[in-house]
Amino acid sequence: MDFYRNLSVKDWASLLPFGVACVAVGFGVKTLLDKQLGTAVNLSVRKSESKVADSVDIEDIGKQAVFCRCWRSSKFPYCDGSHNKHNTLTGDNVGPLIIKKKE
Ligand code: FES
Numbered sequence: 001m002d003f004y005r006n007l008s009v010k011d012w013a014s015l016l017p018f019g020v021a022c023v024a025v026g027f028g029v030k031t032l033l034d035k036q037l038g039t040a041v042n043l044s045v046r047k048s049e050s051k052v053a054d055s056v057d058i059e060d061i062g063k064q065a066v067f068c069r070c071w072r073s074s075k076f077p078y079c080d081g082s083h084n085k086h087n088t089l090t091g092d093n094v095g096p097l098i099i100k101k102k103e
Contacts (some may be wrong), residue, residue, distance in 0.1 A: 064100040
């Protein structure tokens with residue numbers, strides 16, 4: 001502890017850029033982790049809308065429709081298989097909702 005007490009103002013000033021860099025890196029890592037693993041479910045789908053809601057007429061569904069539940073699909077609201085990458089990266093286990101017509 002005496003080491004820190006013996007530092008001059010000039011010594012502390014020379015440590016300032018290192019401290020700022022550490023804070024910046026920490027903030028960047030936290031932001032990245034929050035984006036990948038954080039509480040927000042929707043990271044990129046139609047973010048300009050206050051609420052993402054979709055409606056599909058049952059008559060327009062052929063034999064089946066596969067809907068995304070992971071919010072990572074580039075074809076949202078339909079599944080494009082992106083849940084596989086999401087599950088691998090996060091350890092999650094989400095998958096699509098598959099709606100089928102009875103034969
Ligand atoms: S891409 Fe989202 S559930 Fe398949």
